[in-house]
Amino acid sequence: MFSLPFIILIAVIVVGFKSLKIVPQQEAHIVERLGKFHAVLSPGLNILVPFLDRVAYKHSLKEIPLDVPSQVCITRDNTQLTVDGVLYFQVTDAKRASYGSSNYILAITQLAQTTLRSVIGRMELDKTFEERDDINRTVVAALDEAAVSWGVKVLRYEIKDLVPPQEILRSMQAQITAEREKRARIAQSEGLKIEQINLASGEREAEIKKSEGEAQAAINASKGEKIAQINRAEGEAEALRLVAQASADAIKMVALAIQEPGGSEAVKLKVAEQYVEAFSKLAKENNTMIMPANVADIGGLVAAGMSIVNQTKQS
Numbered sequence: 207m208f209s210l211p212f213i214i215l216i217a218v219i220v221v222g223f224k225s226l227k228i229v230p231q232q233e234a235h236i237v238e239r240l241g242k243f244h245a246v247l248s249p250g251l252n253i254l255v256p257f258l259d260r261v262a263y264k265h266s267l268k269e270i271p272l273d274v275p276s277q278v279c280i281t282r283d284n285t286q287l288t289v290d291g292v293l294y295f296q297v298t299d300a301k302r303a304s305y306g307s308s309n310y311i312l313a314i315t316q317l318a319q320t321t322l323r324s325v326i327g328r329m330e331l332d333k334t335f336e337e338r339d340d341i342n343r344t345v346v347a348a349l350d351e352a353a354v355s356w357g358v359k360v361l362r363y364e365i366k367d368l369v370p371p372q373e374i375l376r377s378m379q380a381q382i383t384a385e386r387e388k389r390a391r392i393a394q395s396e397g398l399k400i401e402q403i404n405l406a407s408g409e410r411e412a413e414i415k416k417s418e419g420e421a422q423a424a425i426n427a428s429k430g431e432k433i434a435q436i437n438r439a440e441g442e443a444e445a446l447r448l449v450a451q452a453s454a455d456a457i458k459m460v461a462l463a464i465q466e467p468g469g470s471e472a473v474k475l476k477v478a479e480q481y482v483e484a485f486s487k488l489a490k491e492n493n494t495m496i497m498p499a500n501v502a503d504i505g506g507l508v509a510a511g512m513s514i515v516n517q518t519k520q521s
Contacts, residue, residue, distance in 0.1 A: 224256040234300035236263035246300050263304040265297045269361060272311065274318045276367070279326035281334060287326060288369040291345075293318050294361040295353070302357025310356040314349060318363065321348040331370065338365050 228251055229235050235247040239259050247261070254260075276290030295314060297303045307313045325344045326334060334341070342363045349360040370378070 225254050227252045227254050227261065232267045234265045234267055234297070235261045236265070236300055236304045238262040243301065243305070263300070265300045265303050267297055267300075269294055269296045272315065274315055274322075274363075277319050277323065279323045281326055281329055281331045283330045285331045285374060286371055287331070287334060288367070289322060289326065289365060290367055291318070291322070291342075291363055291365045293349070293363050295349075296359050296361060297357060298359045299357030302355065304357075306356040310353070310358050313356060314353060314358065314360070317349055317352055318345060321345050331374070334368055338368075341365060 227235070227247060229247045229249045231249045233249065235252075237244045237247055237254065237259050239255070244259060272293040272295060274291050274293050276288055279287045279289050281287060293314060303310055322341070322345055325341050329337065329341075342365060345363040346360055349363070353360050
């Protein structure tokens, strides 16, 4: 059998193990001495009194996600919604978490569900989809206030799903489809309106440009006609001036020729020729002629013409 020293050694080892307690990081252990709260062990190596002290509770100080079971909530407009979410909390006071509630996780879960039902019941169906953040903040505020006595800090609450009945879903889908069709028709009508406005504006601008072009063309045409008339008038005036100048030059040349020797005889001969030629034309073109009394006296006519020429020379 075992000797007494060996038994004592075994007892010392057992007592040593019983008196030493290692607490992991981010954990808190509650020690009771003779059934009464004694201390909260911090992370690291801790010494207990064997057979008097015992670790009654162990708590994790990390942030813990808690899945809140789905439940049916009734909105203000009497519509049923199936809602579930996730709650994030953290143990901040290990002593209160041990003695404040028999099961703080169950208490937080039940309180989250009742608070959520209360919040959803004050809202209409459409608001529940639009104001998720407000719902989350309201649930967190209510839970955090009650969880103080449990040594728990509620950090946040997130709604995972909001599921209305199938009839409501079909109605919502029909409403969304109608709204989209309405927006499409409005957009199409706006496009047609803008198109008509652009076409009308284009036609108006085209008419304005056309009228401006026609007016400019008319102005240019009138200016061209005016310039042409001025040019024709100037040309006719120049022609008349040149004819008059030529006539004057011819008269001067005739006058100079008369003053030359033999000029008078040449003038007489020319007058006689023209007289005879004029009467010959009258005889051919007219049936009736008025003839001077001395038509046979060509010499007298020539003398009368020469007298006129001589008077012109003297003057």
